[in-house]
Amino acid sequence: MSLPIEDLPAWSHLNDVSFSNVKVTNTEGKGYGVLSQTDLTAAEGTTETPILLTVPHNLVLNAAAVEEHAKEDKDFRQLLEALELRSARTDILLFLLVQTARASRTSHPSVGVSNPWAEYLQFLPKTVSVPTMWPEQERLLLRGTSLWSAVDAKLRALSSELQTIHEASSGIPGWDELLWEGNNPVFFSDWVRLDALYRSRCLELPRSGESMVPCIDMINHSSSATAYYDENSKDEVVLRLRPRSSISGGEEVTISYGDNKSAAEMLFSYGFIDTTSTAESLVLPLMPFADDPLAKAKLVAFGKAPKLHVARENGTIRWESEFAHLKCVNEEDGLEFRVLQETDGGRQLRVFWKDEDVTDRTAEFEELNKSHDFPAVMRLRTVVVVEECLQAQLDWLEESQHDERPSELDQDCVRSATLLRQIEAALLRDTLTQLEQEKNSLLASENVVAYLGSMETASLDLAGAEASNEDEDFS
Numbered sequence: 001m002s003l004p005i006e007d008l009p010a011w012s013h014l015n016d017v018s019f020s021n022v023k024v025t026n027t028e029g030k031g032y033g034v035l036s037q038t039d040l041t042a043a044e045g046t047t048e049t050p051i052l053l054t055v056p057h058n059l060v061l062n063a064a065a066v067e068e069h070a071k072e073d074k075d076f077r078q079l080l081e082a083l084e085l086r087s088a089r090t091d092i093l094l095f096l097l098v099q100t101a102r103a104s105r106t107s108h109p110s111v112g113v114s115n116p117w118a119e120y121l122q123f124l125p126k127t128v129s130v131p132t133m134w135p136e137q138e139r140l141l142l143r144g145t146s147l148w149s150a151v152d153a154k155l156r157a158l159s160s161e162l163q164t165i166h167e168a169s170s171g172i173p174g175w176d177e178l179l180w181e182g183n184n185p186v187f188f189s190d191w192v193r194l195d196a197l198y199r200s201r202c203l204e205l206p207r208s209g210e211s212m213v214p215c216i217d218m219i220n221h222s223s224s225a226t227a228y229y230d231e232n233s234k235d236e237v238v239l240r241l242r243p244r245s246s247i248s249g250g251e252e253v254t255i256s257y258g259d260n261k262s263a264a265e266m267l268f269s270y271g272f273i274d275t276t277s278t279a280e281s282l283v284l285p286l287m288p289f290a291d292d293p294l295a296k297a298k299l300v301a302f303g304k305a306p307k308l309h310v311a312r313e314n315g316t317i318r319w320e321s322e323f324a325h326l327k328c329v330n331e332e333d334g335l336e337f338r339v340l341q342e343t344d345g346g347r348q349l350r351v352f353w354k355d356e357d358v359t360d361r362t363a364e365f366e367e368l369n370k371s372h373d374f375p376a377v378m379r380l381r382t383v384v385v386v387e388e389c390l391q392a393q394l395d396w397l398e399e400s401q402h403d404e405r406p407s408e409l410d411q412d413c414v415r416s417a418t419l420l421r422q423i424e425a426a427l428l429r430d431t432l433t434q435l436e437q438e439k440n441s442l443l444a445s446e447n448v449v450a451y452l453g454s455m456e457t458a459s460l461d462l463a464g465a466e467a468s469n470e471d472e473d474f475s
């Protein structure tokens with residue numbers, strides 16, 4: 001079910017949303033947008049700039065609003081409580097799912113209470129250009145980029161979320177019928193769309209936190225935004241002209257979706273990359289060595305997804321990976337895992353570094369490794385690990401460039417994927433050059449030379465001992 005955007009003023013009027021000299025309309029290549037209907041200027045030296053849009057607090061959709069809704073709607077509360085793993089995001093998505101399902105019914109559903117969002121959702125686009133909504137062939141264009149595994153993981157997570165909702169709702173009267181039976185059952189693609197709408201339209205309000213706000217979510221992004229949103233003393237959300245900004249009649253009103261997001265993040269969350277405002281950074285997963293006997297223990301003790309971040313800021317490249325430092329430490333360096341038996345019969349994994357309990361400091365091995373007899377060797381090992389990870393990624397990015405592609409591909413997806421590939425390849429290449437320099441200077445450092453010398457002596461001693469054993473055997 002969808003409603004034409006021409007009906008939005010009526011919905012807004014009914015729900016006390018007020019537009020001042022702006023309107024929602026179609027824009028070139030960006031879906032809907034907000035256009036100014038007159039020339040607007042923020043007077044010099046004032047922060048009380050003109051208000052363009054006001055949305056009442058009761059329309060703000062966040063975790064607290066879903067909680068409030070559940071107080072009035074006992075069927076929904078039962079559904080919400082049947083879900084074991086809950087978060088603000090899943091609560092909001094479940095609310096949106098129920099409102100969409102109710103709106104798609106011709107007959108009056110037996111469960112759920114309607115809300116203005118049921119109708120508002122019908123104004124929202126059917127598809128969002130985020131990669132989770134790209135057709136499979138287009139998604140293949142992301143092979144070799146940092147988004148490939150992220151999109152795959154997201155789709156698997158979405159599938160498992162919907163499965164959980166299906167199982168939780170199955171035993172509750174009325175929900176089976178509304179969500180999974182009849183002419184309009186919920187499909188995986190509906191859940192993927194709601195997730196995409198949430199990701200591309202939620203914003204951070206100063207007081208109400210992560211929220212979706214109708215009509216404010218019709219405003220497109222620009223790195224030279226002319227407006228910003230805020231909450232006033234009545235907790236209404238207001239859109240204001242930015243200080244020192246002016247907009248001509250017929251010009252688009254824009255806000256900033258953030259200037260510190262990477263190209264991958266922008267594409268993942270909003271379905272486009274604005275090269276004028278993206279941060280040059282990328283995040284990759286970093287796994288332990290496949291043949292490391294401590295691999296599993298390291299992952300459990302680390303307790304979060306191991307990652308490698310690379311970023312270029314003001315021309316300087318930095319990399320950061322808490323796990324890379326732990327990945328490089330072995331038993332002979334002083335790392336030890338012990339399983340302690342607890343009084344209640346449970347078992348606990350504890351981590352020791354040179355006999356000190358560092359279970360709560362597994363993210364601090366960069367610092368801990370400085371107490372190693374050969375700290376430069378530890379740094380060198382970490383640099384090599386990071387270099388290998390980035391080189392493998394760059395090789396994959398370059399090889400997959402030559403993958404065969406069907407001719408009929410969505411050109412917007414092709415453009416976005418090509419841009420992402422170029423941005424990530426340039427950052428990977430420059431980071432690798434910098435790592436090679438650091439590796440060479442570490443190899444020449446006194447500490448590493450001394451370590452290599454000691455290793456040589458040890459292997460000579462070992463060879464000598466083996467030779468003398470052989471002598472004994474032969475004698």
Ligand SMILES: C[S@@+](CC[C@H](N)C(=O)[O-])C[C@H]1O[C@@H](n2cnc3c(N)ncnc32)[C@H](O)[C@@H]1O
Pocket residue numbers: 029030031032033124125128129200201217218219220221222269270271272274
């Ligand atoms: C919060 S919504 C804005 C309203 C949206 N255009 C619509 O049709 O409903 C965010 C979405 O608008 C589009 N968008 C916003 N700013 C854009 C820009 N500068 N370039 C391209 N697309 C943009 C993207 O599809 C993004 O996911």
